[in-house]
Amino acid sequence: xxxxxxxxxxxxxxxxxxxxxxxxxxxxxxxxxxxxxxxxxxxxxxxxxxxxxxxxxxxxxxxxxxxxxxxxxxxxxxxxxxxxxxxxx
Numbered sequence: 001x002x003x004x005x006x007x008x009x010x011x012x013x014x015x016x017x018x019x020x021x022x023x024x025x026x027x028x029x030x031x032x033x034x035x036x037x038x039x040x041x042x043x044x045x046x047x048x049x050x051x052x053x054x055x056x057x058x059x060x061x062x063x064x065x066x067x068x069x070x071x072x073x074x075x076x077x078x079x080x081x082x083x084x085x086x087x088x089x
Contacts, residue, residue: 014027015028026043042081051065052066054066
């Protein structure tokens with residue numbers, strides 16, 4: 001049973017992400033988004049509790065900062081991550 005409190009819009013789009021303290025950009029895919037968070041797919045595991053800077057070209061104005069709530073390997077070199085939006089970073 002789905003425990004979500006908010007509607008999540010399913011999207012497919014490329015995102016660039018990096019650890020907030022790092023300049024190395026990684027590529028991922030935006031899967032879904034809500035008012036308080038999003039889900040992305042990556043080729044590399046992302047450490048739970050980390051703060052990321054996420055940018056989606058053509059979708060948002062400026063980067064968004066998020067906290068990684070969970071990261072699960074769903075196939076070799078394929079990870080799905082749940083991210084919570086940080087309101088003021």
